[in-house]
Each structure stands twice: as C-alpha cells, then as structure tokens.
Amino acid sequence: MKFFKVLSSNKGLTLIEVLVSLTILSLILLGIMNFFNQAYSFTNSNQKKTAAINVARNALTYMEQSSGNNSFIALRDRLEKNPATEGTLRICDNSYQVFWNDEVQGCEPITINNVAYNVTIVPSLDENNTAYFIPLTVEVAWTVKQHDYTTSMEGAIKSEDLR
Incomplete structure (x- = not known):
C-alpha cells in the first residue's frame, strides 16, 4: 500500500535520490564499457594472429611452388649437408x-x-621420406606493444616426381 502511495505522490525526487541513482547507473555503465574494451583487445590480437597464420601459410605455399624438381633436389642436398639449416623468408624488391x-x-x-x-x-629431414618430401615448420614471430608473440605451422614440400 505504501508503495502505491509513493508512486502516486506528487512529490519530486530529492537530490540525494538522484545522485544515488546516477552513481548506480554509472557503475553499471563502467562495467559494460570494460567488457567492450576487453572484446576490442581480444579481437585486435586475434586479427594479428590470423595475419600471422596467413603469412605462415603463404610461406609454405611459396616454398612448395619455388621448389620445382631442380630446386627440390638442391634444397634436399643443402639440408643433407647441413641438417641445422634454417631459412628466413623476407621481402626483397616486392617478392619473397x-x-x-x-x-x-x-x-x-x-x-x-x-x-x-x-x-x-x-626443415626437418626424415631418412624415410627425404627422396620425395621435405617436412617444414614455419615459425612466425611478431611484437606488439613490447609483447612478443609466435605461431607456427607444419607442412611439407614435395618433389615434382610425385605430381
């Protein structure tokens, strides 16, 4: 009964009631804004990781396409002579x-x-398959706001004798 009297009363709200309601509303809005900030940073970091995975995929594709039959044999011979060989993919004159x-x-x-x-x-040579396959691991590293990130992808390049 008292609740209906308060609602039907012609009295206005006091300044204290308005300030309390604004404080409660601002606390709720701050919590919601924090959620959007976290969602933005999560989306931004996932965008960079997706780009890194695409770079790794492009590197594997480049290695497979650039290893024609002669290149495959030359690469296999280089790796057999020096198994600790690591390659670095760079952009020179607008090409890999x-x-x-x-x-x-x-x-x-x-x-x-x-x-x-x-x-x-x-590359990781395997005595069983080196005649036709060279397994590769592509590692991609990047730095954002003084934090280092890495991702990797595994694949293999095939000799033209298999195609």
Whole structure:
C-alpha cells in the first residue's frame, strides 16, 4: 500500500535520490564499457594472429611452388649437408626471398597493418621420406606493444616426381 502511495505522490525526487541513482547507473555503465574494451583487445590480437597464420601459410605455399624438381633436389642436398639449416623468408624488391643460415641482406620482414612478421623456416629431414618430401615448420614471430608473440605451422614440400 505504501508503495502505491509513493508512486502516486506528487512529490519530486530529492537530490540525494538522484545522485544515488546516477552513481548506480554509472557503475553499471563502467562495467559494460570494460567488457567492450576487453572484446576490442581480444579481437585486435586475434586479427594479428590470423595475419600471422596467413603469412605462415603463404610461406609454405611459396616454398612448395619455388621448389620445382631442380630446386627440390638442391634444397634436399643443402639440408643433407647441413641438417641445422634454417631459412628466413623476407621481402626483397616486392617478392619473397628465402635466405638460409642468417645470410639476410637488406631485405625487409613481411609487414601487414604496420606489424612486422619475422618468418623462420625450419626443415626437418626424415631418412624415410627425404627422396620425395621435405617436412617444414614455419615459425612466425611478431611484437606488439613490447609483447612478443609466435605461431607456427607444419607442412611439407614435395618433389615434382610425385605430381
């Protein structure tokens, strides 16, 4: 009964009641805004990781396409002589180029949306399959706001004898 009297009363709200309700409303809105801030940073970091995965996928595709029959044999021979060989994929004159064992010369890392992605190609020879396959692991590293991130992808390049 008292509740209906308060609602039907002609009295206005006091200043204290208005301030309390504004404080409660602002606390609720701050919590909601914090959710949007976290969602934005999560989406932003996922966007950069997706770009890194696409860079790794492009590196695997590049390695497979650039390893024609002669290139495959040359790469296999290089890896058999030096199994600890690692490659670095860079952009030189608007095209990809692989440098083996830190022989990078003035080329730039792959840059997407002002983020530099450093690509390392790590082949792993397997005595059972090296005649036709060279397994590769592509590792992509990038830095955003002084935090280092990495992702990797596995694949293989095939000899033209299989195609």
